[in-house]
Amino acid sequence: MQSQTTQIAILIAITTLIFLLMPLFLILYINSYTRHKKNHALEKQQMQQKFESEILQARIEVQDQTMQTIATELHDNVGQLLSLTTLTLNSVNLKDSEKAEKKISSALNLINKSIKELRELAKLLHGEQIVENGIGYALEQEINLLNKTGAYEIEINNGLIDIVERSPDKDLIILRLLQEIINNIIKHANATTITFDAFYNYKTLHLNIKENGIGFDQEKTTAKKSGMGLNSINKRIEMINGKLTLNSSTNNGTIILIEIPYP
């Protein structure tokens, strides 16, 4: 009888010990969970900061690119037009009124053309306002600038002009992506025709760019991890949870497919 009571007492003591250990483990679990939650919140905050800094970087780069375009346009286009106007006006002989009239009229035409060019450039100076009008408009404008060079045969299928959804931060990054891709084509591709396809489907924005340039060896480029701005493009696409598919081989041109969750 005595031993049975002892056994019960031992059982009670062990049960109590377990009942005391359970809250202890529960507290440890809650503590660890809270710590993880805190770390997660911190990581989220850091990612947000990184995203914001990337946006800032993209904004600066878009502005830089705009300034470069303006400088080139002023030098190569407006500058030339105004020089030509000066030459035309300098050669005006007032005694020969018929010729003078023609020359003045020609100078006036040149000035009007310059004013038109300057107006186009003024639009670029708005910088961020490009994306405020929507990503479709921004892409169109960027491709039009490339088209103006006359160096490429360009085909545009822009289905983004009418999209209602907006995401200004993503728009800025997408615009910068396009600028980088265009820069790469200009610098490295030796292409003659470029096709741009942009459309929005199932909350995903698609941007497909195809050119007929010299292409490149994807494996070698990936192994080098540098050059051609591919890393920067990849990094930016990852930042907005997008997907990049690159299809290229030597002498067969390049196809770039970009999918971005949007807005």
Next chain:
Amino acid sequence: MDLFSPIVISEIICLIVALCLFVKDKILFWKINIAYLLIALSTESSAGYLSARNRHNVSLFNTFVLFEIAFISYGMYHCLKKYIDPRPIIFAGLGINYLVFVIFTLRNGLSFYNDVFNDNTVNVMSVIFVLYCLYYYYKLLNDEETLELKNHPEFWWVSGVLFYYFGTTATNLTYGLFQIKIFDHIPLRLFIYYITNIILYSNWIYSYICRAKQRKLQS
């Protein structure tokens, strides 16, 4: 029973800490801790005194259970109100506890109030309080806000409650079934109460310190 048992000593320490830290506290709950500790200490020391004189002290503990139900319920109300409106569950718990108390007091007979400990109420009360504590943890885990648990007074107060009521469950359920003594003279049941009380008051002392720090930071 010893006049200065480990329970009485831990209650005295806890009361002193509460008195030092909460006299100027603006939150009613923390001030009420002082009153509850005073009642607990006077019950425990009176019971010790009566026991030393070989007189029954069960009525003291039976009456103390009423205060215990009210205070712990109020404490849980204070801790849970940040996440939900706890009134329905708290009032339901209070209703059940007091109903069980009344039923078993009447069933045992009022004349035996000083002879029969109302262990049924203690069992029901323990289960309800453990459920409250687990519900509080659940709410805490699902909360958007990330708290610094190390310094969170409510968390440690509730942890003390959980340790005490969960830890004493086995002993409460087998109340009166065995009388075995350890270290030659301390009943095992009492020894378990010593341990759980020490854990309870240690948690509470720590939560009081956290509360004082919190108040200092807020001022």
